[in-house]
Amino acid sequence: MRGSTLTKTIKDRIEFLRPVAQRGLFNQIKRGLEKEGLRTTPASKLAQTDHPKALGSTLTHPYITTDYSEALLEFITPVSSKLTETLGFLKDLHVFSYRHLGDEVIWPASMPCKLQGNESIPIAQYGSSNSGIMKTVYRHGLSWRYGRIMQSIAGLHYNFSLPEALWPALLHLKYPERDAKDPQVLQDFISEQYFALIRNFRRYSWLLLYLFGASPAVDKSFVEDKPHQLDELDTDTLFLPYATSLRMSDLGYQNNVQSSLKICFNSLENYVNTLNHAIRTPYAPYETLGVKVDGQYRQLNTNILQIENEYYSDIRPKRVTESGERPSEALTQRGVEYIEVRCIDLNPFEAIGITETQARFVDTFLLFCLLENSTQIPDDECKMLDENHSDIVNRGRLPGLMLQTPKGTISREEWSHQLFDRLQPVAELLDSGNDNAIHQAALDAFRPLIDQPELTPSAQVLEAIRKAGSFTAFAQQQAHQQADLLRTTPINKAREALFIQLSESSIRQQADQEEADQIDFDTFLADYMARQSA
Template identity: 55%
Template sequence: MASGAVGARTNGGAELFPRNKVLSVSDQLATNVGQLMAPAQKGLLGRLRRGIEKEGLRVDSKAAIVQTLHPHSLGSKLTHPHITTDYSEALLEYITPVYCRPADALSFLGDLVRFTYRQLDDEWLWPASMPARLSGNDSVPIADYGTSNVGTMKHVYRKGLDVRYGRIMQSIAGIHYNVSLPDDIWPLLREQEGRRGESLQGYRSARYFDLIRNFRRNSWLLLYLFGASPALDRSFLGEDGGDNRCDKLEAMGQRTLYAPYATSLRMSDLGYQNKVQEQLKICFNSLSNYVGTLRHAISAEWPDYRRIGVEVDGEWRQLSANILQIENEYYSDIRPKRVARHDETPTQALEARGVEYIEVRCLDLNPFLPLGIDEPQMRFMDTFLLWCLLSESPWIPDEECDRLDDNRRLVVERGRDPDLKLRIGDRHVPLRTRGHEIVDGLREVAGLLDAIEGDGLHAAAIETIARRLDDPELTPSAQMLRALEAHGGEWTDFIADLAKEQGRHWRSTPMDESRAELFSQLVETSHQQQHDIEAEDRVSFARFITDYFQRAREPRSAA
């Protein structure tokens, strides 16, 4: 394996930038906010656009993951635009359209849940990120997408995830928050930075990577504020209820394990983990570095995966023996995205037309919220992301990248520990102190967003959620542990009661009838679309995969 290509974090340029500068209300942030404020007040800046992807397991009345097929009455999970599955047949995924107002996205998401409950009998939607009661690896059924080559590829990809990492890790659920910034912000920023000679597409992509780097530096704050998975059922760690990772956890009740100061076990090495992918060392310094590293990863073999085999005795075990089967296998708390055309991979779409939006992937489901997320959290997220864009964002050298990983690990494992300090540049800083430094900057950006919206809702969200820095008991993770103790100490029983309470709410509240009609039409349409796709296949699956990877390795020219 060409380690030099895999480890290209900095693309050779990070030494040009200061390594240890600590970001607060920086001069660049103040300048950017000040210069954007007048256009915002005149109504010349558009609104942020966002969409929500919400995952959730279907469970039975005993809080066990169901073994039933994805309900036919919800439509085809291959082609339905809003209701599909993630890894497992039991792991529903809802996808909203793009909206300018958070309330509209939440309204659509709520009606998706209502429509689902109209199709379910004795099943419930699990409202937590860590899964319901499991009975070993095989109790997580792999999603099946039909007989087409496209559907078979999706199924074989998931079989590959099983042989590489196991199915249990893939039963974890979360919220993916997709945000694109207003189109009219890019020419204004490019002008004030004196970069008029740069193409708007190239400038926009470079600035989105600026945002991503600052997100990577500071995403620990989101894990602290919104992490909601400090506990789990013993069955998550294996059929005997434990493995060599148990030494980080304490017992509560007979089946519950927890970490006293944890915020998000979902984001710890108990949850999503991939030691092989750590070799990629992506720290998002440039679009070309990002695309090149992922393209290398889907082309370079990994010895352990080669030993598993790809197609063995006529059975497909994985799509390839490479570091990544496809680009989506790369795990990260944030991704640059562009809607791909039918003949493109995700990185080819980025390469050809630049970054369109970003996808935040580190958010737990909050079991206390009926949809796992609410409007104040969305407005906090919007403010945080715009702060990441408007603040100074030097490239990340290798040693800083390692420190950022350490900070995130500390916060997910013991973020509410009053003695916890983070490494910020050359300083060791209490989490609360650094959090307030960031919030000072968020207040500036909230004022800009509220000028665009003509209200004070972003500022109100910042002030409400920032209280969690001074009082960790207000965090969802602390609320979860208190509720567990009051409920008797069994995490699965408590979450099951929440699931049934929320299910009764969704079953009893009316949905928008025009949406109900739309969703019913999409059920029929999506099944017909899957049938048409299956009827149109003309080549074998082996030929289809060979052609796919040949195209995937081709670079695309920027438009």
């Protein structure tokens, strides 16, 4: 150990959980992946075609949809406790989709292909039902507020929930006087612990950005003629020499309006209250835009956030919503169910955007964040965390980069080694119910990156860009190689049959929704907003 010791809390928890871990408790961790990818032409231009009908309805298909743009595919896996099954499902979604993309390919990088300006990015369409129109109007709102170019960025969201059997055991350890058989007592504890995880994630997620960041460069068309701090790598590419993830920088999913929100993660109540304040508070520049102008909707409302999903965060507490229910309502009524990690760049060297080794590391990291002490985050520490985040995404590979902690500054290398040392017993705990040390192997795979930044994905991407001649040339090469691979990869026959059936049934479901609507969109939206402000 490099002078870093585990806190008593995490030591006690690991020892307490070891017997149940050996019986396979952590094999019940559940995950779901959401992976985005732009459809592009063979010449690396953004596709202007409609979402392929053979892939079903983007409104009602559970696994194949679109995010912001009609060209931004989103693949969603079902929740599963078997990681290999989740990754296999994601691969088959790619394989199936490639059978219906013609000569189009899926862009492998988080930062987009060469763009032809803001208006060249088609907004996603979801049909004529009220719920479908609302999804499209929301995206028009994002276009007016932030521009479409920012919305063309792609990423991978990692949804994670811990085994139900874990919570009564942890509750008894921390609060032996509380009744774990009382459903409300248990759910309150679960929510409290997920927020503890989130706070530690915010403290340490710079490590994920360093290890997995893969967007150190962009095509010049991404910035258009706007001011920026990037250097020129070649005639078509801008970059920062030590950047890890420009996607997660001020260049990507950040904006000044939201940075002033101060969404609080110290408790579920504080989180929901600060989020609700943002979705109920008008913002003068958005009021100037108007809601409906010349008969066309520009946005859902003029508030700081149109809906909760507009809040950009690298991690979110989540709960599956019921029909017509807002995310914050679901959290308030039934508590946190899982967390969504949103800071992972697409791995452009991997056909499905992530490797199993990466996922095993994320699992270890998230369990560490749960088991470790997690005090509340005061404003001064919050500012410190934001500055660490900015330093890592913009210059994380700079040797000797100093990061801030409440106890003083520390080099990125030293802190990384300390964290890996503290992750080691958590990896051992996860592996104690397995035949092999897969989580410890993941730590071993990534530890060399600490002292050899040239091994990180961001450095590897820069090297590949230099060889290819530009960012676009590199990503285009990867896209075509991956397309060739996926077009010839066999598909699980049961899943193929399922995807065909869902494509057909989702189109019928969308038609049924459109037929069933009894009120016009103006009334529908007014009713929705009234519920939101209630």
